[in-house]
Amino acid sequence: MPKILVIDDDRDICFLMNKFLTKHGYETHESYTAKKALELLEQITDFDLVLCDYRLEGVDGKTMLLKIKEKYPSLPVIIITGYNDLKTAVDVMKMGAYDYVTKPLFPEEILNTIQSALNAAPVVAQPVHSSNGASHLDDHGDKKKAFTANGDYIFGTSAVFQQIMDQIILVGPTDYSVIIYGESGSGKEAIAQEIHKRSKRSSYPFVAIDCGALSKELAGSELFGHEKGAFTGAINQKAGSFELANGGTIFLDEIANLSYEIQVSLLRVIQERKMRRVGGVKDISLDVRILIASNERLWDAAQKGKFREDLFHRFNEFTIEVPPLRQRKEDIMVFARHFLHKANEGLNKKIRGFSPEVEEIFKNYVWHGNLRELKNVVKRAALLTDGDYVEDRSLPFEISNYRKLLFEHNNEGPAEAPTAVVPIRDTIATAPVKKPFNENSLKEASIDLEYEMILKALKETNFNKSKAARLLNIDRKTLYNKIKLYQELNNR
Numbered sequence: 001m002p003k004i005l006v007i008d009d010d011r012d013i014c015f016l017m018n019k020f021l022t023k024h025g026y027e028t029h030e031s032y033t034a035k036k037a038l039e040l041l042e043q044i045t046d047f048d049l050v051l052c053d054y055r056l057e058g059v060d061g062k063t064m065l066l067k068i069k070e071k072y073p074s075l076p077v078i079i080i081t082g083y084n085d086l087k088t089a090v091d092v093m094k095m096g097a098y099d100y101v102t103k104p105l106f107p108e109e110i111l112n113t114i115q116s117a118l119n120a121a122p123v124v125a126q127p128v129h130s131s132n133g134a135s136h137l138d139d140h141g142d143k144k145k146a147f148t149a150n151g152d153y154i155f156g157t158s159a160v161f162q163q164i165m166d167q168i169i170l171v172g173p174t175d176y177s178v179i180i181y182g183e184s185g186s187g188k189e190a191i192a193q194e195i196h197k198r199s200k201r202s203s204y205p206f207v208a209i210d211c212g213a214l215s216k217e218l219a220g221s222e223l224f225g226h227e228k229g230a231f232t233g234a235i236n237q238k239a240g241s242f243e244l245a246n247g248g249t250i251f252l253d254e255i256a257n258l259s260y261e262i263q264v265s266l267l268r269v270i271q272e273r274k275m276r277r278v279g280g281v282k283d284i285s286l287d288v289r290i291l292i293a294s295n296e297r298l299w300d301a302a303q304k305g306k307f308r309e310d311l312f313h314r315f316n317e318f319t320i321e322v323p324p325l326r327q328r329k330e331d332i333m334v335f336a337r338h339f340l341h342k343a344n345e346g347l348n349k350k351i352r353g354f355s356p357e358v359e360e361i362f363k364n365y366v367w368h369g370n371l372r373e374l375k376n377v378v379k380r381a382a383l384l385t386d387g388d389y390v391e392d393r394s395l396p397f398e399i400s401n402y403r404k405l406l407f408e409h410n411n412e413g414p415a416e417a418p419t420a421v422v423p424i425r426d427t428i429a430t431a432p433v434k435k436p437f438n439e440n441s442l443k444e445a446s447i448d449l450e451y452e453m454i455l456k457a458l459k460e461t462n463f464n465k466s467k468a469a470r471l472l473n474i475d476r477k478t479l480y481n482k483i484k485l486y487q488e489l490n491n492r
């Protein structure tokens with residue numbers, strides 16, 4: 001029976017999750033505080049999954065995630081977050097969370113996410129064997145059909161995605177290292193998997209490692225393995241990711257986060273094509289293709305002294321740039337339909353598509369969390385849809401009202417004639433993390449609270465900004481200034 005740790009200071013949520021998950025055959029343990037959760041993780045060492053609220057009293061989700069990952073790097077962690085914290089959710093994904101679910105919580109949605117987290121091999125993705133692809137992709141020609149080999153990976157229709165696809169086709173069969181650049185959730189790992197599938201290594205493992213989630217202390221052991229007794233806690237001998245990937249491909253996500261020492265070891269492994277486990281004396285021969293991903297330009301990181309230049313040159317054999325979803329709007333509905341098709345399968349539903357309003361909203365929304373955000377929004381909307389089409393009422397408030405929430409960003413001129421427009425959603429997405437009870441962040445916490453009140457007033461007045469300002473007992477200009485300040489704070 002899989003063991004799940006639920007961490008939430010809302011006791012009702014813990015209670016309900018406990019009841020619901022137990023009914024579905026899981027053993028659950030709950031904790032209302034970060035401290036107790038960490039104690040539980042010390043006592044019970046065989047949890048299969050952690051479900052953790054982002055805003056715990058005194059500790060934010062990032063710190064909590066780091067602590068969990070420090071001890072159990074491959075334990076899947078699902079973060080519970082409000083839509084206001086989406087930017088933060090994106091960040092925790094970068095740090096190795098498996099996925100996030102947004103409040104209000106829907107048990108079925110959580111169950112779905114838990115099941116896919118438990119079914120997903122945490123590190124080693126199995127070689128893919130071909131099966132029938134998704135039907136709606138068939139009219140794109142043979143070459144491209146191959147991309148649906150596991151029925152899961154699809155291609156967009158934008159010119160830029162076509163170009164990415166051509167690059168995958170070109171570089172896939174070679175043994176080149178590839179650097180994949182792109183925002184979080186834009187599909188870098190999916191591209192890496194596709195490259196692997198198209199290589200002669202496809203029947204060997206594909207191992208994905210999130211370097212952002214590796215603590216400095218454990219990174220060596222995670223990547224290169226360790227011998228029994230190599231350090232305190234090394235109770236057994238363990239093979240590292242490189243060894244597991246032997247013959248196949250290793251994907252190092254957020255590579256710039258690796259410490260300098262590990263970068264040195266990595267260079268040695270690449271140059272000599274062999275490695276030693278931590279505490280080991282025997283060399284192990286390696287034949288592994290390395291694919292890497294980064295949010296940050298590695299050349300820039302090298303200039304700042306954060307990333308070794310020699311390592312950069314080793315990897316810099318081929319580069320793929322994945323633009324954010326908002327810059328390839330033609331892809332949005334292609335992916336939305338694909339995710340709906342997958343959600344239908346998972347939920348045993350037959351939703352036929354999206355209402356024209358939803359399509360319009362999707363095309364105009366900013367998608368800071370890229371494909372991952374789109375996938376989660378579609379999954380939830382599918383869950384809430386009873387009819388044939390997904391309607392806008394099934395979307396999160398911030399998305400369905402995105403246009404209404406467009407906010408003038410003009411301090412001086414009349415509000416009616418704005419010179420620039422700043423989507424309020426941007427400020428939501430970059431909301432600073434509230435750190436209650438921390439003296440230093442008291443100011444941030446109060447700004448955050450102000451922002452929530454502003455959003456509430458806008459909702460209550462149906463987005464009439466003058467009325468909202470009156471309700472808040474401030475003038476319109478002050479309202480704009482507050483939003484501007486909020487955004488500046490978040491852009492720091």
Ligand SMILES: Nc1ncnc2c1ncn2[C@@H]1O[C@H](COP(=O)(O)OP(=O)(O)OP(=O)(O)O)[C@@H](O)[C@H]1O
Nearest residue numbers: 093094152153154184185186187188189190371372
């Ligand atoms: N071409 C695709 N077809 C189908 N699903 C995709 C495709 N690309 C990405 N996805 C889905 O979108 C989500 C995000 O993709 P992925 O994990 O590859 O992004 P990423 O850029 O590696 O994110 P991060 O930097 O946060 O690790 C995943 O659930 C993935 O399955």
